[in-house]
Amino acid sequence: MSVVEQLHAAATGVLSRAYAPYSNYPVAVAALDAQGTVHTGVNIENASYGLTQCAEVAMIAAWRMAAGAPLTHLVCINADGEHITPCGRCRQVLVEHATGALVIALDGGSTTLAELLPHAFGPDNLQD
Secondary structure: HHHHHHHHHHHHHHHOEEEHHHHOOOEEEEEEEEEOOOEEEOOEOOOOOOOOOHHHHHHHHHHOOOOOEEEEEEEEEEEOOOOOOHHHHHHHHHOEEEEEEEEEEEOOOEEEHHHOOOOOOOHHHOOO
C-alpha cells in the first residue's frame, strides 16, 4: 500500500467523526510524520458561521500533543473521498509544523506545500 493509500484509508476511517451540521461538508485529514506515525483530524463546526475548526488544525493539535516528528505527507478528503486542498489558514499552520518538502496528495497527483504556498511566512522569518 502506498503512503497516499495508507493516509487516504486513515482519513476515511475518521471522516464519520467530523461535526459539520451547518455546512454539511465533513472533512478529514491524515498525515505521516518523519518517524512513520500517522496523525488524523476532522473539521468541527460551530453555530456561528465561519468559526470552524479545520481538520488540519485539529490534526496539528493532536500531533503536538503526541510530540510528533515533522510532517512529511498529507491527505485531506471530503465526504466523497476526493482529495481536497488545505485552505489558506491551514496551509500556514502546516508550514510551521512540516518538513520543507511536505507532500500533499491531490486528485491530479501530488504537490509540495512549498509549491502550494509559495513565499510562506514561518518561524525562520522571525528574529531571535
